[in-house]
């Protein structure tokens with residue numbers, strides 16, 4: 498059986514479409530954790546790790562996702578920015594998730610920092626990504642890690 502996103506593309510499952518072109522589709526998440534959370538997919542099925550996509554497909558997906566994000570910014574009066582996340586452990590069909598950042602309207606013409614109050618560190622992926630800062634890390638530890646990562650092939 499086709500994956501749920503392919504079923505949406507083929508009209509076998511309903512969806513609340515917010516934008517579409519020949520190759521891509523954007524629809525509201527049916528499990529939103531904030532108003533207007535949106536899923537953006539290529540109509541063609543690709544496995545869900547975005548960084549395994551061919552550059553051309555990834556860039557086109559990001560370009561379409563940007564257009565959708567701007568629509569969300571425009572629609573929601575309290576949103577100056579929308580965040581994009583690639584995870585892919587919910588459905589194995591590559592998708593970008595868009596999260597309108599409600600309450601950011603005051604930053605639209607004048608950037609201001611917004612701090613998080615979250616106090617969590619992740620030893621393992623918990624089924625979601627958080628972008629909050631945690632405690633200041635030791636520079637010697639960071640330098641050693643950076644050196645090892647730099648040595649990896651690309």
Ligand SMILES: [Zn+2]
Nearest residue numbers: 500503542590
């Ligand atoms: Zn699919």
